[in-house]
């Protein structure tokens with residue numbers, strides 16, 4: 646009975662996703678594979694496969710394997726700068742993936758057209774109001790607004806400010822999901838009340854029992870507090886790099902050294918700017934793999950959001966989702982009283 650106001654607030658997002666709850670588990674490279682994605686979707690949330698650097702054959706295999714573990718809907722996250730973007734979209738169409746989430750920059754018209762032609766709903770990250778409007782005009786079916794509190798690659802603006810700027814304008818037009826820094830159900834209730842169709846969480850799901858992240862990676866999350874999850878700094882204005890939020894470790898220092906190395910090569914004219922930026926992105930993917938897969942939590946990248954302070958134990962994905970839902974319902978019923 647206490648769930649009724651929450652169901653009402655989640656109805657639009659849940660309907661869009663085809664899930665019980667309008668709670669997405671954001672794609673996390675190396676973490677969001679078949680086991681976590683299926684567990685999330687089976688628990689009533691919406692799992693998203695992180696394609697990351699997978700090639701089309703690997704993605705195809707991962708989608709098929711996820712389908713073998715769940716008959717519930719899930720999505721696929723593609724990074725727009727992937728060199729085989731069009732082939733990856735074709736793989737999603739072949740498997741009749743219902744939702745594609747595009748990350749990593751504005752998608753090309755050709756990519757949008759191919760996604761639509763393949764029958765998937767298109768979700769895009771909107772880092773600012775002007776871009777949100779442009780994406781809606783270009784054919785996005787839903788938006789994700791992700792604040793700087795989030796783990797991984799981040800924009801400069803906080804979730805609370807993005808929500809205030811973007812929700813009133815965009816939510817009447819299309820479903821908008823809010824991400825970044827959400828650790829408890831009370832925050833979910835608050836964003837729903839502000840007009841969000843749903844939410845996306847990443848950090849809170851890393852320590853799900855079903856997550857294949859290395860035990861060292863999970864332990865680092867359980868130990869960390871919010872202030873340990875810091876954003877990388879840009880070393881030189883000539884080399885713009887997208888900031889990444891991760892737990893402080895030796896890898897954070899190594900990233901500064903990597904930037905210095907790339908700036909040196911730019912100075913010497915031995916590398917072009919785009920190539921230098923690409924090398925930085927490859928650096929991150931490699932460093933994340935080292936931490937998530939190999940368990941090297943010193944030299945690898947421990948991408949994590951500020952909500953890491955609210956990760957206190959390993960528990961099944963269903964328990965995490967049930968907890969969030971109960972907290973959100975309690976927050977809403979408390980307000981009504």
Ligand SMILES: Cc1cc2nc3c(=O)[nH]c(=O)nc-3n(C[C@H](O)[C@H](O)[C@H](O)COP(=O)(O)O)c2cc1C
Nearest residue numbers: 671672673674748795796797825826846847848950
């Ligand atoms: C370890 C890690 C890896 C991530 N990898 C990706 C990714 O490959 N693609 C993407 O769109 N977002 C990625 N994200 C962002 C999440 O999908 C999600 O939007 C974010 O974690 C939400 O903020 P929160 O961490 O505060 O919950 C990653 C986040 C983390 C913590």
